[in-house]
Amino acid sequence: MSVARVRRDADGFDVDAELIGEGLRLEPAEVVALLREGAITSRVERGEGEDAGRWRLTFYHASARFRIVVDEEGVVLSRSRVAFEDGPLPPAMRRPG
Template sequence: MAGIIATDEGFQVEAELLGEEFDLPPEEIAERMRDGRITSRCEKGEGADAGRWRLTFFHAGRALRLTLGADFQILSRASFDAPRQRRAH
C-alpha cells in the first residue's frame, strides 16, 4: 500500500494512492491539488480517538477517507459519494 509520511506541515500521501481511488494517473494528482480540483481535510483525534488522524480527500463528487494510527499506518480506508455543497450567498 502507498505510504504516508508525517511532516511539520502535515502529511504527504503518495500520489498512487489518490490516483488509484480517483482513477487518475499519479502525475496529475499534484496539479489537481494545486488548482483546487482535489481538496483535503485533516482531523486530529481527541478523547477516545487521541493518537489517530483522519485524512479526507475530495475530487469530482467522490471522497477518500483514511484513518491513521499513531504510527501513521492506515487503519481504515473508505470511499463514498461526496457531492459539492453550494455556498450560500
C-alpha cells in the same frame, strides 16, 4: 495493516499521489496536477478521546470523497470512498462524520 504511504512531520502530512489516486480513481500524475490546480481539496482531523493518536485525512474531487485513517506513524488503518457519479458531491458529504 499495510506499510504507510503517509508521512507526518511538523508541517502536516505527505500522502503518496498513488494512494490518493487509488482512492479517487485517478492516475498519480493527475492527482499532482489536480492538487496544484485546487481541484482536489483535503481536510485533516485529529482524533480525540478513544480516537487519540489517529488522524482522518479526507480528499475531495468532483463527485468523490476518499478518506483514510492513519495512526501516529502514518500507517493506514482504514480507507473508504463515496462517489455520486451523476453529480457533484452533496455539501453534507463534505462535513466530518
